[in-house]
Amino acid sequence: MHNDDRAGRTGDGARGPEDRRPGDDPRRPDAVAPRVWPSTPPAHGAPPSPRTVIDGRYELLEPIGSGGMGEVFKAHDRRLRRFVAVKGLLDRNAMTAATQAAALQRARREAEAIAKIEHQNVVTVHDQVETDNQVWIVMKLLEAKSLGELLSGDGVLAVPKAANIGLQVVQGLRAVHAASVVHRDVKPGNVLVRDDGLAILVDFGIATFEGADRVTRSGSVIGTSSYLAPELFAPGSPGPTPASDLWALGITLYEMVEGRVPFAGHEVWEVQENIRQSPDPVLRYAGPLAPVIQGLLITDPRERLDAATAEAMLREVLGDPAAPNAARAAAAATHPPTAVSTPNPSTPNPSAPAPAPVPAPGPAAPPPAPAPAAAGPPGRHRGWKTAAAVVCVALLAGAGWLVSRGGGESGGDGGDRAGSVRGPGDGEGAAGSGSQERWKDTHDTLRIGVKDDQPGLSKFDKKTRTYRGYDVDLAYAIAESMGYGKGEVSFTTVATDYRSTALKTKQVDLVIASYSITDDRKTASPGGYSVDFAGPYYDASRSFLVREKSSKYTINDSSDLVDLRVEVCTARESTYETELPKRGFTMAKSQPNTYQDCLDKLLDPKSDVYAVASDDIILAGYVKANPGKVRQLEPINGAEGYGVAMRPKSTLLKGEVCSALRTILAGRIWEDMYKENLADLVGRKNPPGRPDLTECEGF
Known part of the structure; x- marks a missing residue:
């Protein structure tokens, strides 16, 4: 049976109250006298009444929900004998006799334009019908969940999945904009995602032509507050444009990978004020999507990424072979660099050869004529047209974020090429050619994935823009042993559920992020990726964090957590997620991707989470950072x-890391790092026993 013939999701994204997310309600003008509208089916048990039939063909069966304007019905197409979604473009509560004629004319033009859009990522429109006081759109009835529903259940999406959905949405938007239509309400609730991964842009209830009036009768900008572009509120604004749709796409991409909207606020003015005060939201988990998101969230619409460039960059993130010129397109884009820690040129390695001169870029295209900035300091993003774009292209292509298009994991480190791969017992640096090859010979920078929210272990300092902690010091010690200067080490934040992906997609060479060694991770980690380990370099105990004071429960030890069946939070894809249920603990329904997110839930008195499960060293850092609020x-x-x-x-790389760890654990370096970063946290002056390097046997 075709999707058309199944009762499912409406093609315009209409939803019932249970499907809404916070801040997802469309803003509409104050209601006025109601207009004549098709009656809805009677409640269960009530006597049946004649159903409304539109144009003698579409029998309205039941209301599905509310879209941007008006109601949407499941209907039966009597002629073709299939189920469809039928939506009226005019809001019955927003029309008066004086405005009805003009509104009908405008809705008629919009319906005709939308019906011309034929694209797999845009809802299919079957027909357009006009009655005495309404313009109806007949659409395909879809069986799919909204992206908003997916995020409500999962919290965040993995970067590849988010990039894939974003790519499909921008492709749909290009078709919409080519038809001279502006969607005006791009958001997770208006993107449907089928089980086969197809993403479909829906709900054109408030769509308009580019350049149409932006203000309703009440003086409000139409749309959903969290997704409205800042230029819509600037004096003399031309109103909604394709650029404002792309801003909304940037907000949606951010929400997919970060788990929240970048600019919070219940009211429009709150959101816009947050944009004005902090126009550069922090990206913690976006990885290769960071340049795309930042480019879409440039406050000046003239410098914002256009749809073609955004599509090219998203294809590069996914390693899509259908975009051979994607890097070239991205090089012409305007966007700020991604937020990763790059090597500091002020601390070069004396033994490193001088870098080759970089050819000067060609002349850039002349900038557009000056105009008032929509938000933020005037010209804040100017000057990035060439330089920053090149940085983004380097991050996408040079830094190894492209998904491998073939082969598999053989030669996973990219440096162990034929003739230079060592096996166990071959000796340090042995190579088939007889030369002494080192990892640094083919990798100028050592790229390391770390956490950014674990006091004592690895914490990102926003003021100094640096990472610090035990894991960070260990990373520098390993790098020094491998011949890298401090300025040749690059750190990137990796969440718990993204560590293996960061390795797989070759964003980083190593991950040093309280990564517990387990057999399942070595064979096939979550997501289908396997990793290899050197170590262990530290042994941590398993523990829980609870509220210092709780008005509902008295929790003295872990057995109370089991007996009281209180919800326990842990990081997604951590060892605790699978281990604790076996021991009788009750886990939270949806686990976030960081322990910090768990801590935030624990500190929220309205939350049902009463405990956080993690390693004792991680939890000790949270206790010190939150005195009097939590206890271990x-x-x-x-x-x-x-x-x-x-x-x-990664034979060559693992050999060098294991050699470095032997040196670090054998001497005072390991003890000094412990005393510097962890001793005060755990309340023990001397470190625990030195671990045995079981994962380095044979190297």
Whole structure:
């Protein structure tokens, strides 16, 4: 049976109250006298009444929900004998006799324009019908969940999935804009995602032509507050344009990977004020999507990424072979660089060869004529047209974020080429050619994935823009042993559920992020990626964090958590997610991707989360950072051995890391790092016993 013939999701994204997310309600003008409208089916048990039939063909069966304007009905097409979605473009509560004629004319033109759009990522329009006081759109009835529903259940999406959905939406928007239509309400609730991964842009209830009036009768900008572009509120604004749709796409991409909208606020003025005060939202988990999101969220619409460039960059993120000129298109884009820690040129490695001169870029195209900035300091993003775009292209292509298009994991580190791969026992630096090859010979920068929210272990300092902690010091010590200067080490934030992906997609060479060594991670980690480890370099105990004071429960030890069946939060894809249910603990329904997010839930008095499960060293850092608010329970049975993770079959790299770890653990370096970063947290002056490097046997 075709999707058309199944009762499912409406093609315009209409939803019932249970489908809405906070801040997702469309803003509409104050209601006036109601207009004549098709009656809805009677409630259960009530006597049946004649159903409304539109144009003698479309029988309205039941209301599906509310879209941007008006109601949407499931209907039966009597002629073709199929189910469809039928929506009236005019809001019955927003029309008066004086404005009805003009509104009908405008809706008629919009309906005709939308009906001309034929694209797999835009809802299919079957027909347009006009009655005495309404313009109806007949659309395909879809069986799919909205992106908003997916985010409500999962919290965040993995970067590849988010990039794939974003690519499909921008492709749909290009078709919409080519028809001279502006959607005006791009958001997760208006993107449907089928089980096969197809994303469809829906709900054109408030769509308009480019340049149409932007203000309703009440003086409000139409749309959903969190997704409205700042230029819509600037004096003399031309109103909604394709650029404002792309801003909304940037907000949606951000929400997919970060789990929240970048500019919070319940009212429009709150959102816009947050944009004005902090126009550059922090990106913690966006990885290769960071340049795309930042480019779409440039406050000046003249410098914002256009749809073609955004599509090219998204294809590069996905390694899509259908975009051979994607890098070239991105080089012409205007967007700021992504937020990653790059090597500091002020601390070069004395032994490193001088870098080759970089050819000067060609002359850039002349900038557009000056005009008042929509938000933020005037000209804040100017000057990035060439330089920053080149940085983004380098990050996307040069930094190895492209998904491999073939082969597999063989030669996973990219440096162990034929003739230079060592096997166990071959000796340090041995190569088939007889030369002494080192990892640094083919990798000028050592790229390391770390956490940014674990006091004592790895914390990002926003003021100094640097990482610090035990894991960071260990990373520098390993890098020094491998011949890297401090300025040749680049750090990137990796969340718990993204560590293996960061390795797989070759954003980083190593991950040093309290990464527990387990057999399942070595064979096939979540997402289908396997990783290899060197280590362990530290053994941590398993423990819980609870509220210092709770008006509902008295929790003295871990057994109380089991007996009271209180919800326990942990990071998604951590060892605790699968281990604790086996021990009788009740887990939160949806786990976030960081322990910090769990801590935020624990500190929220309205939350149902009463405990956070993690390693004792991680939790000790949270206790110190939140004095008087949380306390740590006694550890439970079991230990977590932290390892340095890398791609499988990275023989050369693993040999050098293992050699470095032997040196670090054998001397005072390991003890000094412990005393500097962890001793005060755990309340023990001396470090625990030195771990055995079981994952380095044979190297």
